[in-house]
Amino acid sequence: MKNQKPYSNILAKELKEFFLQGKKKFYLREIVEASHVSFSDAEDFFIPLLEKNKIEGSLEVRCPTCGASLGIYSRFPEIPEELTCEFCEKDFPKEIECLEVVLEVKGKFFRDRKRTSEPPR
Ligand SMILES: [Zn+2]
Numbered sequence: 001m002k003n004q005k006p007y008s009n010i011l012a013k014e015l016k017e018f019f020l021q022g023k024k025k026f027y028l029r030e031i032v033e034a035s036h037v038s039f040s041d042a043e044d045f046f047i048p049l050l051e052k053n054k055i056e057g058s059l060e061v062r063c064p065t066c067g068a069s070l071g072i073y074s075r076f077p078e079i080p081e082e083l084t085c086e087f088c089e090k091d092f093p094k095e096i097e098c099l100e101v102v103l104e105v106k107g108k109f110f111r112d113r114k115r116t117s118e119p120p121r
Helices: 006-020 028-035 039-051
Strands: 025-027 055-062 069-073 082-084 091-093 099-105
Touching: 006 028, 006 039, 006 099, 025 028, 028 039, 028 099, 039 055
Parallel strands: none
Antiparallel strands: 025 099, 055 069, 055 099, 082 091
């Protein structure tokens, strides 16, 4: 077992908070902002969970001009190279800047967690 990084407790707590509020689906950006960690720390935390299918990730395309949501894709290659906003009719290329990572907690996430260590009190 490798040691838990300090941010992982913060993110796990925030994740549980979201979950308890009935918020099973949220943007990566939201949890990063709520827990005040960096994006790269959040990625380190979520990538293993995504790999274990504890969390499902998808990508939401947003219009860079008006911010409208233009659809959710499960994989980056599925997104068309050229996109058109159906609301403001602006064409734009597929770019990281127009994507939001959407995370969805799978139902069993908090039930089958192993109690590996108790936090000191
Ligand atoms: Zn638009």
